[in-house]
Amino acid sequence: MPSDSARPWDIFLTDADRAVLSKGRFGRRMGFGRRAAVLVIDAQRYMVGAEGDDASWPSSCGAIGRASLAAAAQVVRAAQDAGAPCIFTRFELDPEGRDIGVYGRKRDLLSSDHWCLAGSTGAELADGMAPHPRDLVFVKKKPSAFHGTPLLGYLIDRGIDTVIVTGGATSNCVQATVFDAASYNLRAIVPQEAVFDRIPISHAIALFDMDRQFADVLPMEEVLAWLGTLRDGTAPA
Template sequence: MTTPWDVFLTDQDRAVVARGRFSRRMGFGQRTAVLVIDAQKYMVGESGNDAAWPSSCGDIGRHAVGEIARVVGAAQTAGVPCFFTRFEIDPSGNDMGVYRRKRDLLENEHWCLAGSIGAELVPQLQPAVRDVVFVKKKPSGFHGTPLLGYLVERQIDTVVIVGGATSNCIRATVFDAASYNFRAIVVQEAVFDRIPISHAISLFDMDRQFADVVGVEQVLEHFRTLPQTS
């Protein structure tokens, strides 16, 4: 599989990776769940009108949504639970914490404000009855949410992570997943970011240390090997 970070690595970098025995494969464990991180309208904007969506990842995000839908559909067919996070901020900004010192768009319905169109999940994704949707307030899907409890109750040992943005909420969720000793699988075509170099280097860092970055077909094949449930 061609990786987005290959072009940035020197021969010296590759020697460091080899010497340190980085980037080994963890593989899938016994029980898998899918974490869909912030696949919301504010993240992917509107074709031909991205200027009105200040956090949009543009065509890159919209293409990735199609791949996310493939992963989610296959997981739902196989009876694999899917957990959808929604990053949502009170319109007052009172729950933003220190993040408000970096940016805020509290007047914009196309951002992630509670009750706004921007905070909604993209229409291509339809949670199934067994799936769970919950709000988070920080980058990681684990921080201040019930996600860890959901995974423990279902005896999950592997999380397939899709969504955006790669350098922010995906990366934070991967690091927390690893800290809780889950196997983290990041689907290369099903994560997205606004800035290509941020996307590429974040994938490299995750694959080097705490996750397997894999192609979408490998994940779909894994789901096909699982016994289907009604």
């Protein structure tokens, strides 16, 4: 487990916690593979609101979300320039709640054009999210980008062994996607600046849990540097 004090989870760890991590040898780097895809999780208007008007967006992560999506856009552009595929997910619900499932037992269905209802402004991709014609965009109904979607088939078809996961929210859909990626034996890389959450402690602990066992949480500059080495989406041998 890295001991970089700049990591947002570091302030929550006790000496006893660090001893457990050291004894169990958690947090080793898995590294990048040969072929990567960038997953952009729910980079939608409802997630980041609008400058000066966050109050009218009930699920907005505010300025933190907008800054992280600007960082995610840099990762997307670097991947597109390198010939690596980018896959954008959009979470949206039927306006009548017919597909909300068990989520509706934890949260009210909000009748708002600024939420994630199908056909609403909130369900659209946020400003700065610009899929290339070769990229993919699809709707998901559950937290993980893998659940009930064609994502795994697309990754297999493209020979992908590494997913770079960006977007939000860190403790919800990003983490669920990373855990499923690990279950499919994919390497998961999380650029720290390119994911975001509504609540700082949720963000920090989710990053910690991913880095501890299922992903490499890295500074974005490391991810951008690696993408810069790709040729036609493939790392040099």
